[in-house]
Amino acid sequence: MSRRVLQTKRLKLRPLEPRDATDIARLINEWQVIRWLTSPPWPYAFSDAEWFVSGDASEGSRAIVLDGRLVGVVGLDRHQRTGLRELGYWLGRPFWGQGLMTEAANALVADFFKHAGQELWSGYFPANAASRNVLAKLGFQPSHRETAQSRPLGRPVELQKVIL
Numbered sequence: 001m002s003r004r005v006l007q008t009k010r011l012k013l014r015p016l017e018p019r020d021a022t023d024i025a026r027l028i029n030e031w032q033v034i035r036w037l038t039s040p041p042w043p044y045a046f047s048d049a050e051w052f053v054s055g056d057a058s059e060g061s062r063a064i065v066l067d068g069r070l071v072g073v074v075g076l077d078r079h080q081r082t083g084l085r086e087l088g089y090w091l092g093r094p095f096w097g098q099g100l101m102t103e104a105a106n107a108l109v110a111d112f113f114k115h116a117g118q119e120l121w122s123g124y125f126p127a128n129a130a131s132r133n134v135l136a137k138l139g140f141q142p143s144h145r146e147t148a149q150s151r152p153l154g155r156p157v158e159l160q161k162v163i164l
């Protein structure tokens with residue numbers, strides 16, 4: 001993935017840096033945020049954030065920066081099994097409900113297709129109305145359901161897969 005910095009009306013999307021570990025560990029380590037994600041461990045230690053920002057795991061991710069502060073992460077990561085790019089994201093709890101993720105994800109998705117991306121996948125837990133709405137606003141269409149292991153929940157969960 002490219003390391004381009006993207007600017008939207010309110011947000012800057014930039015590659016993650018080692019100094020982001022503190023904000024990531026603080027904002028993601030909340031059940032109402034992490035319960036909807038499949039890959040991060042729970043509870044989420046500072047060392048988990050240090051590992052995430054410094055390695056290959058975050059090569060497709062960008063920090064979402066509002067007024068100079070990291071407020072969440074959005075990324076186009078490769079699906080473990082298929083290798084296809086998948087949109088994933090989370091926002092710290094205090095920043096929900098202001099249209100920020102729609103704005104951030106929209107910019108990243110537009111950049112993906114502008115630079116020869118062909119198809120993009122994502123997926124959400126059917127009970128996650130906020131994420132379903134973000135994806136619908138971006139134009140994703142429902143595809144199929146698949147089972148994935150949720151690390152925070154410690155059990156398999158059903159995901160609604162969507163494609164753009």
Ligand SMILES: CC(C)(COP(=O)(O)OP(=O)(O)OC[C@H]1O[C@@H](n2cnc3c(N)ncnc32)[C@H](O)[C@@H]1OP(=O)(O)O)[C@@H](O)C(=O)NCCC(=O)NCCS
Nearest residue numbers: 033036090091096097098099100101102124129130131133
């Ligand atoms: C999903 C998440 C990123 C949404 O971020 P957000 O910036 O609050 O979303 P937006 O403000 O852009 O909202 C997008 C749409 O969803 C709606 N929405 C937001 N929160 C909602 C909720 N709790 N229930 C139902 N709809 C909701 C908004 O009204 C908006 O639709 P509208 O423009 O028609 O009003 C955020 O809630 C989050 O980080 N959740 C935990 C992690 C997560 O779920 N990640 C995605 C995993 S698939």
